[in-house]
């Protein structure tokens with residue numbers, strides 16, 4: 001079975017152990033080996049890209065270069081890391097000048113970026129290398145009849161020529177659990193995470209619009225594939241009561257949590273207690 | 289002096305010898321149909337003579353592949369076609385003054401201007417031009433291949449030329465004449481006229497020397513022109529560093545012409561690109577309401593943006609001529625909601641393309657449908673835009689503003705209609 | 712009124728037009744030469760980007776206007792605008808641009824230029840400091856939560872030293888250093 005370099009980034013391990021653990025549990029089910037990468041740190045986020053393009057290129061090229069040593073593709077559970085790695089990979093493989101410049105810096109740290117392995121989101125690897133049929137065989141607790149709204153996240157979807165992500169992957173991974181994908185008008189829209197440090201009010205408003213759109217379309221709960229999006233959609237719901245006087249009570253689960261539950265994992269195994277908005281409706285469904 | 293010609297089989301009368309009329313005439317002639325081709329000017333070619341490079345190929349679109357290598361527009365193959373084609377009776381300096389009769393058997397009265405120069409004799413030696421400014425050679429490839437004479441500029445030198453012309457081609461005493469011919473079909477190919485926007489006072493045309501129209505700009509850019517193609521100011525011949533163009537001058541304006549002149553956006557950008565890419569360091573700004581580079585011509589717009597042509601959506605708010613010959617211009621940029629101030633050497637107006645003088649009379653005399661002053665189709669619901677009436681056809685810019693390829697296509701459609709009717 | 716009396720400036724009722732000759736003609740080419748800036752010139756001001764943007768309704772300068780301002784050479788206004796920092800980097804504008812102008816990428820370029828000139832919001836300087844001090848944006852604090860989830864308390868393989876060293880040598884280091 002396939003092996004990957006696992007690039008965690010900084011947010012998942014610090015804020016979402018439930019995501020991290022379900023990542024391993026799901027991988028385990030399919031015999032996927034996830035190898036924590038040695039000697040790496042944060043991707044810097046779009047904020048680093050904004051203030052220091054070259055620095056952002058170097059740190060992410062370094063991550064890619066480290067993975068090249070054992071030749072396995074990188075998988076990451078974070079859209080932000082995915083966006084950074086994909087963009088740097090795309091940029092450096094299309095710009096020889098910058099590649100040279102970055103490699104001159106990387107030389108000091110003893111690695112070289114060649115572009116021989118690809119960065120991927122964990123769900124892409126799951127979908128493409130394990131396959132929907134294989135996953136289907138493992139669904140023991142189907143989520144039949146549950147309507148789930150997917151928040152794909154900006155940096156997974158766009159820019160499409162860079163991320164090369166096909167949103168149907170996400171849809172299929174939800175549908176294979178028996179759940180239905182709830183279409184909602186604002187499905188493309190940003191959750192507001194990036195603007196949080198600069199304008200909190202605006203960030204909250206964006207999260208609220210998103211949740212409203214999902215809820216109005218009839219979603220029983222929402223799913224994400226990124227810690228920053230989870231932060232915005234799950235955690236911010238508490239803030240919304242305060243600022244907008246609105247209560248959405250829309251549980252937000254990581255895609256691996258959903259897959260885990262559908263494959264028969266217990267709620268504590270998937271760390272449901274750590275989700276801010278109680279995920280009771282799902283548990284009721286599963287037990288009922 | 290009226291001379292009625294009786295013919296075995298009646299020829300076709302083509303009015304206007306621009307690209308449309310030339311195409312129709314030469315093709316009809318090639319099919320063995322006799323054609324009388326008249327134009328009020330002394331040489332053929334119409335407006336296309338003054339265009340320098342033409343879209344869509346940046347060359348003359350009706351030239352053969354092989355001749356595309358040379359710059360400029362005037363190496364026209366119609367020259368040889370006209371010379372070698374016995375079926376064409378070319379009458380320059382000629383206008384149609386009256387049309388009577390019935391479809392298939394029209395009588396057309398022609399007023400033929402004085403034939404000062406016998407083009408069959410003239411060998412273009414240039415002697416007369418040395419003697420007097422009244423003679424000139426419009427272009428080395430002009431057709432007919434002869435000099436032209438302007439009686440308004442007549443002087444002593446002209447008389448000397450008349451005497452000394454080696455082929456005795458000059459007749460200063462030539463008189464106008466009239467003749468009536470019988471024709472089966474009439475092809476209207478009278479083209480367009482670029483409006484002289486003197487009455488639009490906010491642009492200062494006709495008052496400020498460095499305000500010109502696009503057609504005038506084309507002549508400045510022409511390598512065969514006075515400045516040898518250098519972009520210079522009409523006021524003092526100084527080099528132009530900054531140009532501003534304004535679109536929709538007199539077009540899409542209920543006070544002048546309500547229609548869109550259709551091709552001015554394309555040729556404005558053609559000129560903007562030539563200036564930006566071939567006249568070093570000249571900055572062009574285009575002030576527009578909409579850019580309408582229809583179908584394949586979108587390319588010109590894209591190239592222009594890439595080349596660094598500036599586009600300002602909005603209108604000119606104020607224009608002031610400065611003592612040094614430049615113009616101070618304030619334009620309102622509706623996209624930014626800001627006023628921008630420019631200083632330019634040359635201000636170019638994309639002026640409306642209007643029906644040429646005499647169109648109304650022609651339409652009236654044949655009871656045709658006018659379309660904003662141009663010649664409309666006989667049947668608005670039919671697909672035959674080139675059929676103006678029974679045995680009357682129209683092609684090229686006589687139908688309304690049109691580009692060369694379109695004019696040529698329409699002329700060919702006319703030819704095929706006439707051939708069909710004679711089958 | 713005497714000659715010696717001081718003349719007060721007349722009240723400013725009219726707004727002066729923007730003098731094109733005073734703008735920076737090199738700004739356009741400068742941006743075009745930056746990462747993904749090349750397609751900048753293809754912009755034909757259709758404003759699709761602005762229509763696509765989820766937050767531009769709150770902006771003084773909308774995305775299409777910022778692009779126009781770059782093309783015109785309004786360097787100062789663009790680099791000091793707060794909009795470029797408010798951008799969500801959601802790429803909706805870029806994705807929908809009919810001329811393939813990489814709008815979001817270009818705003819990243821603008822932010823880099825602004826940062827180089829010290830025009831950078833405090834909150835972003837704060838993030839720069841986090842990155843150079845801690846070597847990451849988020850640090851594990853609740854390691855018991857990780858253990859509860861059967862994870863190692865510390866993230867395996869994590870090493871922040873190289874990261875910090877790299878960024879101290881690039882602009883991030885200057886942003887942080889220059890503030891001290």
Ligand SMILES: Cc1cc2nc3c(=O)[nH]c(=O)nc-3n(C[C@H](O)[C@H](O)[C@H](O)COP(=O)(O)OP(=O)(O)OC[C@H]3O[C@@H](n4cnc5c(N)ncnc54)[C@H](O)[C@@H]3O)c2cc1C
Pocket residue numbers: 303304305306307308309326327328329332333334335336339341342343344349382383384477478479480481482502503506551555558644645646647650683684685686690691692693695
């Ligand atoms: C600035 C400018 C740039 C252009 N650039 C391009 C370009 O790059 N590419 C392109 O495809 N097109 C271009 N065009 C358009 C092009 O000029 C026309 O498509 C073309 O000239 C139309 O040909 P025509 O034969 O229909 O009419 P015209 O060229 O107008 O010819 C009509 C002829 O009829 C004669 N005539 C008119 N009335 C009478 C009458 N009553 N009796 C006798 N004779 C008469 C006129 O003297 C003239 O010779 C441009 C136009 C302008 C104004």
Ligand code: SF4
Pocket residue numbers: 405409410411412413414415416417434435449452453454455456457458
């Ligand atoms: S002198 Fe006679 S032959 Fe020579 S150019 Fe003049 S008209 Fe023609």
Ligand code: SF4
Pocket residue numbers: 535536537539540547548549550551552553554578579580638
């Ligand atoms: S072609 Fe362009 S300039 Fe000409 S009238 Fe139409 S919109 Fe105006």
Ligand code: SF4
Pocket residue numbers: 753754755756757758759760761774775778804807808809810811812814
């Ligand atoms: S969408 Fe593209 S072409 Fe349209 S205004 Fe924005 S950047 Fe320009």
Ligand code: SF4
Pocket residue numbers: 760763764765766767774797798799800801802803804805814815
């Ligand atoms: S990337 Fe920025 S400018 Fe573009 S749509 Fe998103 S928020 Fe608006």
